[in-house]
Amino acid sequence: MANPVVKLISRIGAPFTDALLKLGFAARFFVAVLRHSPIALLRFSLTMREIWFAGVLSVLIIGVSGLFVGMVLALQGYDTLVRFGASSSLGILVALSLVRELGPVVGALLFASRAGSAITAEIGLMKATEQLSAMEMMAVNPIARVVAPRFWGGVISMPLLAAMFSAMGIIGGYLVGVQLLGLDSGSFWSQMQASVDLRFDVINGVIKSVFFGIAVSLIAVFEGYDAPPTAEGVSGATTRTVVTSALVILGLDVLLTAFMFRGV
Amino acid sequence: MKRGLIDFWVGLFVMAGVAALLFLAFKVSSSSTLVASDTYTLSANFENIGGLKARAPIKSSGVVIGRxxxxxxDPKTYMAKVSFAIDKRYQFSRDTSASILTSGLLGEQYIGLEPGADDRMLEDGGRITITSSAVVLEQLISRFLFSKAQEGGSSGASEPASNHALEK
Structure with a gap:
């Protein structure tokens, strides 16, 4: 191995091998979480606490952000639509962009930074302070007791939070469009209702948020469980949760949108 | 945090989430996908469908009655074959005519049905034979220009000169 060429090529290869190893470990971890899920779901009070932790505590940031995003959409959309004399279509613009894209995507990004990072830090610190090892010593499986409830708490919370984001955004759009800019309230709602389809737009948005919920929750619990048991390791894992979640959310969004909305 | 308090807040959270979903379902959107059992299918051939797309509305007297x-x-007739589902409550006579119209100047295109006077009704799988194609703006403009040019030609001797100018 003393050959410098071999050394150079190995150094190029190493990150790919590491990434692949980690991906494989994450996949096996996912299977382990699913296998231990029935226990966590049967003792539902455990999952209940995590829904409170991941979901209830995120309501404020999700609701307020949704309201602001809806208001900005209405202000910006009105500026463009009014040039074409189509300002009564503002409701359609606000509702479609929120229900199809912004609700699930921005909701998931906020969820990853608010709840995902906290989950990673919690599990990482449990590992660093050897609480997980202590559980194993007492014949308690930490994946069933600690990881699975947090995973399901996130998966259950995410679609509800995304729906709240969209609903608050539409209310924000209504406040700006009708109350501030003086559009007609009747045409705002009726045009919106005529153009937004329940199955095609709303249900597809909910399906997106379910996928994002699974992805973010898995990344959060995995990074926490995989974190090096040091202060530095936990901080690095927390950062990785947010960065990886954001990339995975946006990448998944491209894929899901291509499947759902292409060519129709 | 006490157990009972957590349950209370989670219950409130789930209720708020479901309320948001119901708001999206009933106030924001409408279900335009008609249930398959409540519709029947018709088709019509058009020479040109313009910008008509799948899921575009079918209207009669301005009321949406299908999609x-x-x-x-169709490679044999070189025409576009459009099939559409219509609500079973509405029956149309066999000499109904279908035309592709545009809502507003820049709006979406839809099919308008104009009922005829025949006593016999269209059945499931039936075909509307009287159709008129979408209006294509370029064709309208070129037709207008040609008729203008002809008017100019019939009025006097300037025709050869103007034609010549056009050819250059």
Whole structure:
């Protein structure tokens, strides 16, 4: 191995091998979480606490952000639509962009930074302070007791939070469009209702948020469980949760949108 | 945090989430996908469908009564075959005419049905034979220009000169 060429090529290869190893470990971890899920779901009070932790505590940031995003959409959309004399279509613009894209995507990004990072830090610190090892010593499986409830708490919370984001955004759009800019309230709602389809737009948005919920929750619990048991390791894992979640959310969004909305 | 308090807040959270979903379902959107058992399918051939798309509305007297389900190209007649689902409550006579119209100047295109006077009604799988194609703006403009040029030609001797100028 003393050959410098071999050394150079190995150094190029190493990150790919590491990434692949980690991906494989994450996949096996996912299977382990699913296998231990029935226990966590049967003792539902455990999952209940995590829904409170991941979901209830995120309501404020999700609701307020949704309201602001809806208001900005209405202000910006009105500026463009009014040039074409189509300002009564503002409701359609606000509702479609929120229900199809912004609700699930921005909701998931906020969820990853608010709840995902906290989950990673919690599990990482449990590992660093050897609480997980202590559980194993007492014949308690930490994946069933600690990881699975947090995973399901996130998966259950995410679609509800995304729906709240969209609903608050539409209310924000209504406040700006009708109350501030003086559009007609009747045409705002009726045009919106005529153009937004329940199955095609709303249900597809909910399906997106379910996928994002699974992805973010898995990344959060995995990074926490995989974190090096040091202060530095936990901080690095927390950062990785947010960065990886954001990339995975946006990448998944491209894929899901291509499947759902292409060519129709 | 006490157990009972957590349950209370989670219950409130789930209720708020479901309320948001119901708001999206009933106040924001409408279900335009008609249930398959409550519709029957008709088709019509058009020479040109313009910008008509699947899921475009079918209207009669301005009321939405169905949706376009599929658009295909018929290689034998070189025409576009549009099939659409119509609510079973509405029956149309066999000499109904279908035309592709545009809502507003820049709006979406839809199919308008104009009922005829025949006593016999269209059945499931039936075909509307009287159709008129979408208005294509370029064709309208070129037709207008040609008729203008002809008017100019008939009025006097300037025709050869103007034609010559056009050819250059």
């Amino acid at each position: 376009v389900t599929g658009i295909t190209f």
